[in-house]
Amino acid sequence: MTSQAFYEELQGVLKKYPVKQSAVLEALYILQRDKNYLSDEDIHTAAEALEMTVTEVQAIVGFYSLFRRQPTGKYLIQVCTDLPCALRGADAFYRRLCERLGLPPEGGTTADGLFTVEEVVCLAACDRAPVAQINLQYFEHLTDQAMDAVIARLREQG
Amino acid sequence: MQSLPGCVSKGDMAYLTEHILLRHRDVPGIKTIDVYMAHGGYQALDKALNTLQPAQVTEMVKASGLRGRGGASFPTGLKWSFIPKDAPTTYVVVNADESEPGTFKDREIIEGNPHQLLEGTALCAYAIGACVAYIYGRGEFRTLFVDLQRAIDEAYQAGWLGQNIRGSNFSLDIHLHLGAGAYICGEETALLESLEGKLGMPRARPPFPTQYGLYGKPTVVNNVETLANVPPIVLHGPEWYRQFGTEQSPGVKIFCLSGCINRPGNYELSLGIPLRVLIEECGGGAPEGRAIKAILPSGASSHLLPGYNPELPLDYESLQAAGAPLGSASFIVLDETVDIPWAIAKVTHFFKHESCGKCTPCREGTYWLEDVYRRLLNGRAWPGDVELLLSIAEQMNGNCFCALGEFALCPVRSSIEHLRAEYEAHVPQGSR
Ligand SMILES: Cc1cc2nc3c(=O)[nH]c(=O)nc-3n(C[C@H](O)[C@H](O)[C@H](O)COP(=O)(O)O)c2cc1C
Ligand code: SF4
Ligand code: FES
Numbered sequence: 001m002t003s004q005a006f007y008e009e010l011q012g013v014l015k016k017y018p019v020k021q022s023a024v025l026e027a028l029y030i031l032q033r034d035k036n037y038l039s040d041e042d043i044h045t046a047a048e049a050l051e052m053t054v055t056e057v058q059a060i061v062g063f064y065s066l067f068r069r070q071p072t073g074k075y076l077i078q079v080c081t082d083l084p085c086a087l088r089g090a091d092a093f094y095r096r097l098c099e100r101l102g103l104p105p106e107g108g109t110t111a112d113g114l115f116t117v118e119e120v121v122c123l124a125a126c127d128r129a130p131v132a133q134i135n136l137q138y139f140e141h142l143t144d145q146a147m148d149a150v151i152a153r154l155r156e157q158g
Numbered sequence: 159m160q161s162l163p164g165c166v167s168k169g170d171m172a173y174l175t176e177h178i179l180l181r182h183r184d185v186p187g188i189k190t191i192d193v194y195m196a197h198g199g200y201q202a203l204d205k206a207l208n209t210l211q212p213a214q215v216t217e218m219v220k221a222s223g224l225r226g227r228g229g230a231s232f233p234t235g236l237k238w239s240f241i242p243k244d245a246p247t248t249y250v251v252v253n254a255d256e257s258e259p260g261t262f263k264d265r266e267i268i269e270g271n272p273h274q275l276l277e278g279t280a281l282c283a284y285a286i287g288a289c290v291a292y293i294y295g296r297g298e299f300r301t302l303f304v305d306l307q308r309a310i311d312e313a314y315q316a317g318w319l320g321q322n323i324r325g326s327n328f329s330l331d332i333h334l335h336l337g338a339g340a341y342i343c344g345e346e347t348a349l350l351e352s353l354e355g356k357l358g359m360p361r362a363r364p365p366f367p368t369q370y371g372l373y374g375k376p377t378v379v380n381n382v383e384t385l386a387n388v389p390p391i392v393l394h395g396p397e398w399y400r401q402f403g404t405e406q407s408p409g410v411k412i413f414c415l416s417g418c419i420n421r422p423g424n425y426e427l428s429l430g431i432p433l434r435v436l437i438e439e440c441g442g443g444a445p446e447g448r449a450i451k452a453i454l455p456s457g458a459s460s461h462l463l464p465g466y467n468p469e470l471p472l473d474y475e476s477l478q479a480a481g482a483p484l485g486s487a488s489f490i491v492l493d494e495t496v497d498i499p500w501a502i503a504k505v506t507h508f509f510k511h512e513s514c515g516k517c518t519p520c521r522e523g524t525y526w527l528e529d530v531y532r533r534l535l536n537g538r539a540w541p542g543d544v545e546l547l548l549s550i551a552e553q554m555n556g557n558c559f560c561a562l563g564e565f566a567l568c569p570v571r572s573s574i575e576h577l578r579a580e581y582e583a584h585v586p587q588g589s590r
Contacts, residue, residue, distance in 0.1 A: 083505055087490070
C-alpha cells in the first residue's frame with residue numbers, strides 16, 4: 001500500500017488512544033494485510049509513524065504470532081489441531097489436506113505460491129471442528145470435500 | 159407485563175425458562191439494536207442513569223454474588239469497589255481474548271448478543287466513573303469485530319454511547335482493539351501491556367489493575383461473559399439473579415462442551431446443576447455410548463477430573479472440592495479410547511508454544527515437559543521418564559512469574575496422579 005494510504009488509515013486508529021504506541025499492532029496489521037508479511041521497510045514505516053525505535057517494533061513483530069517476516073502463500077490456511085479439535089479428527093484432517101495439496105505432513109507452501117498451510121492452536125471454535133482460518137476468515141464443520149471446494153474456489157480467484 | 163426469566167422444576171432440577179446470556183437463541187435478530195431494545199435492551203442502563211447512583215450499581219452487582227467468568231472467579235462487585243472514588247481517570251477493559259483451548263463462549267456472545275455486552279460495559283463504566291472502555295479481542299477475531307463495531311455504531315446512533323448519554327452527565331466511548339496472536343495476552347496485566355503497544359508480558363502484581371491499570375490509571379478488567387450478566391442483574395435485581403445457582407455460586411454460567419461428545423457446544427445452565435445434565439442431556443454423552451475416562455473442566459489449564467461422576471454439582475465449591483476448579487467452565491471430554499499421555503502432550507505443546515519467555519522456570523520447564531512427552535509418544539521413553547515429568551513440574555511449581563506457568567503443571571501432575579498406568583504403558587518393556 002502507498003504510504004499515504006497507510007497514514008490516512010492510521011489516523012483513524014490513533015484517535016482511539018491517548019498514546020501513539022497503542023496503535024502499533026493495528027499499524028502492523030495494516031502494513032501486513034495486502035501481502036501477508038512485513039518487510040524491513042514496513043517495520044521502519046511503523047516505527048516512524050508511532051515514534052518507536054526499530055528495535056522495539058521488531059520485538060513486537062517477533063512476539064505476536066500473527067505477524068510474519070517471510071512471504072507466505074496468497075492464502076494462509078491455518079488449521080486448528082489443538083486438543084478439542086484433535087479429539088474430533090483434526091490431526092488426520094490436517095494430514096490429508098497437506099497430502100492433497102502435495103505438501104509434506106507438517107505443511108508448507110504450494111509450488112504455485114497460492115497456499116500456505118499450517119497448524120495452529122485453539123481458534124475458539126472447538127464445537128465446530130475441524131476448523132480453519134483462511135486469511136483470518138473462519139471455515140467450520142469442515143470435511144475433506146468442503147475444504148476441496150473452498151480451495152477450488154480460491155484457485156479460480158487466483 | 160412480561161414475565162421475567164426464571165426457573166422451572168423438572169424432577170429434582172431447576173431449568174432456565176429462557177436464556178439470560180445467550181438470548182439470541184430465543185430471540186432471533188437480537189444482535190440488532192431495534193430487536194434488542196424491543197426486548198428490554200438498554201433498560202438497565204436507562205434505569206441506572208435515572209434512578210441509581212454509581213455506587214448503587216456496584217452494590218447490586220456485589221449483592222448478586224456474580225463472580226468473574228474469565229477463569230479466576232473473583233467477585234465482580236468487589237473488584238469494582240476497589241477503584242478509588244476520587245480517581246480522575248479510570249478505564250474499563252473488556253477481556254475478549256478468549257484463547258483457552260476448549261473455550262468458545264465469549265465469541266458466541268459477541269456474535270449473537272453484542273448489545274448485552276455493550277450495555278454491561280456501559281454499566282461498569284457508569285459504576286466506576288470511566289468515560290472510555292476498550293474491548294480487547296484476540297487477533298483471530300478480526301472478522302467478528304466488524305459486526306461488533308456495527309453494533310457499537312448503532313448504540314452511538316441510538317444515544318446509548320457517546321457524549322451525555324440520554325441527557326445525563328455520563329459519557330462513554332467504547333473502542334475495539336485487536337491483539338495479534340498470543341494466549342498470554344488473556345492474562346489481565348499482559349493484556350494491559352499489549353493494549354499500551356508493548357510486548358504482552360505480565361506485570362508484577364500488586365499493584366493490581368484496579369490501582370494501577372491501563373496507562374497507569376485505575377482499571378477494571380472483566381471478561382465478556384461477566385459483563386453480559388450485568389444488565390439483567392441491574393434490571394431485575396440481585397434477588398432475582400440469586401434464584402439461579404447455589405447460595406455460594408449464584409447465577410448462570412455458560413459451559414463450553416467439547417471433545418468426545420455427541421453434541422458439542424455452549425450450554426447456559428444454572429450453577430450447581432449436576433454434571434449429568436451437561437454431559438448427557440445437553441451433550442448426548444460420548445460417541446457410540448462409550449465410557450468417559452476423564453474430563454478437563456477448564457480447558458488446557460485444568461486439573462484432570464478422573465472418571466465420570468454424574469451427580470457432581472457444577473458450581474465453584476464442588477469442583478474445587480473435587481480437585482479440579484471450574485475456571486472458565488470449558489469441559490473437554492476424554493472418552494475411553496483416548497490415550498491420556500497423548501492428550502496431555504497436546505496441552506503441554508500449547509503451553510510451550512504460548513509461554514511468553516519472561517521467566518526461566520516456565521520457558522525452560524514447558525520446553526522440557528514437551529520434550530519428554532515427545533519421547534514418551536515416540537516409544538523412546540527412558541526409564542524414569544514419568545518421574546522426570548513430575549520432577550520438572552516440581553521445579554516449576556511456585557517459581558513462575560504468572561499463572562500460565564502454573565497452569566501448565568496442572569494437567570501434567572493431575573493426570574499422572576490419577577492415571578499413571580497409562581504413562582507407564584508408554585515406557586518400553588524391560589526398561590521400567
Ligand atoms: C494465562 C492466562 C490467560 C488468561 N486468558 C483469559 C482470557 O482469554 N479471557 C479472560 O476473560 N480471562 C483470561 N484470564 C484471566 C484474566 O487474567 C482476568 O482474571 C480476567 O480477565 C478478569 O475478568 P473476570 O473477573 O470478569 O473474570 C487469563 C489468565 C491467565 C493467567
Ligand atoms: S510464567 Fe510463563 S507466561 Fe508467565 S511470565 Fe513466566 S514465561 Fe511468561
Ligand atoms: S481446539 Fe480447535 S478451535 Fe478450539
